[in-house]
Amino acid sequence: MNEIEKFKEKLKDKGYKLTTQRRVILDVITENRDKHLSSEEIYDLVRLKYPEIGLATVYRTLQLFEELGIVYKLNFDDGRNRYELYHNENxxxxxxxxxxxxxxxxxxxxxxxxxxxxxxxxxxxxxxxxxxxxxxxxxxxxxxxx
Amino acid sequence: MNEIEKFKEKLKDKGYKLTTQRRVILDVITENRDKHLSSEEIYDLVRLKYPEIGLATVYRTLQLFEELGIVYKLNFDDGRNRYELYHNENxxxxxxxxxxxxxxxxxxxxxxxxxxxxxxxxxxxxxxxxxxxxxxxxxxxxxxxx
DNA sequence: TTGACAATTGAAAATGAATATCATAAACTA
DNA sequence: TAGTTTATGATATTCATTTTCAATTGTCAA
The missing domain is CATH 3.30.1490.190 (Ferric-uptake regulator, C-terminal dimerisarion domain)
Incomplete structure (x- = not known):
């Protein structure tokens, strides 16, 4: 089972659907696993791949990903949420x-x-x-x- | 030199004036040295002693106090700034x-x-x-x- | 004590991140 | 494929904090 399949399972388990938006957001986070991107930065990167996406969707998805343990929320005291891909070493x-x-x-x-x-x-x-x-x-x- | 005098000195050193507002805010923080009050909570307590004070003044003063090392800013991830009196053990x-x-x-x-x-x-x-x-x-x- | 001048204030408007609303548009499932 | 959710995008809203600006108040020198 590849990464995307695992991801799909994780969503379906909780009754969530796999949408293009969610997949693109996951891609962006995965491609930047060494960074600590803010919601807004993720939005900007996602729009390069999927310009029609709405800002609210990005915020909603990041919240969802955090609940699902896909990402980990960081706080660097700069007034914005930041995220990194979840791994046990977090x-x-x-x-x-x-x-x-x-x-x-x-x-x-x-x-x-x-x-x-x-x-x-x-x-x-x-x-x-x-x-x-x-x-x-x-x-x-x-x-x-x- | 008592506490207030020391405080006055600290302000004057940097060219800041000792105003009633600043003194009242310091009092509230001093009287709650065991707490971790948010800006809004400090505002509410200060208003009991000095009802005419403006919210912006409280925010400005807390910022100033932090710069002067009078208070220490805390972040409990609840979306608001909190402060405690500065002491070396901070x-x-x-x-x-x-x-x-x-x-x-x-x-x-x-x-x-x-x-x-x-x-x-x-x-x-x-x-x-x-x-x-x-x-x-x-x-x-x-x-x-x- | 009094100006004079800079610092300070309060009220209100502005900001910026995040969330809520709601009608429309996809996904999944029977 | 239809039908039932869930998800989305645009927009409005919230909430803490900051900025603006005219009016007020300390402080210091004369």
Missing amino acids: HQHHHLICLKCGAVIEMEGDLLENLEEAIEETKDFEIIDHNVKFFGYCSKCRSRYN | HQHHHLICLKCGAVIEMEGDLLENLEEAIEETKDFEIIDHNVKFFGYCSKCRSRYN
């Missing part, structure tokens, strides 16, 4: 955001074990997900010629 | 957000040393600040009668 990587140039760097690995352990124990809090961002200066912006 | 505590009841629990202590070390070394990224949130279920919501 919960095991963090984002480093450069305060100067805005670059977003991925930090693989979780390394939160001791912190999460401390929380579960001392606070009796069951952790489902976490959101960790680091703000600072990337190597490019740290060099004196930038 | 960077050394995290927020646990209950997915069921919305409670926000403070987790004192940082415990990110090993993670930050790994980032600075492997990514050549100079960390200035971090933002760590945990989502899950608080002890109250975990009990079977809730």
Whole structure:
């Protein structure tokens, strides 16, 4: 079963239909798996392939994809939702955001074990997900010629 | 030098004036140092003491206070800015957000040393600040009668 | 104390991202 | 293929926040 078939199954399971729009949106996200596109950016890319699409459809679809676990919603504090393709390592990587140039760097690995352990124990809090961002200066912006 | 005097100094240093509005907003934030009030909530509390104040003034003042390091802006992914009084331990505590009841629990202590070390070394990224949130279920919501 | 001048304010309009509405247009299924 | 949903696009709406601008208020120098 190929990717599209799997996708179709995932939709049908919940009673959703496979439409051209949804397929194109998935394509755009898949082709940009290294990026962290905002809804508006996705809209612009989708329109190149399917100019008739409406903005509302893109927003609706991204919401749907998030519910279905197809994408993961990110928040970089820039006032817009961003998305990346869902993969199991989503919960095991963090984002480093450069305060100067805005670059977003991925930090693989979780390394939160001791912190999460401390929380579960001392606070009796069951952790489902976490959101960790680091703000600072990337190597490019740290060099004196930038 | 008392608190208000220090505050006045801080403003004057940057050429800002001490107005009644700013003083009242500071009072409200100080009196709620354990909370994480949103702009709108602060506006409502301020109006009890100073009904003539405008909403824009509250937004402007919160922005200013953030620049001056008087408050710290929080983002709990609920679509509004929240603020807490700035203290050095801001960077050394995290927020646990209950997915069921919305409670926000403070987790004192940082415990990110090993993670930050790994980032600075492997990514050549100079960390200035971090933002760590945990989502899950608080002890109250975990009990079977809730 | 008083100007004078810059900073500040309040009210209202504007913005921008996201959501809701609703009539029309596809998908899936019997 | 018809019939029943679900989905879509255009548009209006919401909500938090920001901007605008004329009027007001601090502050500092004289």
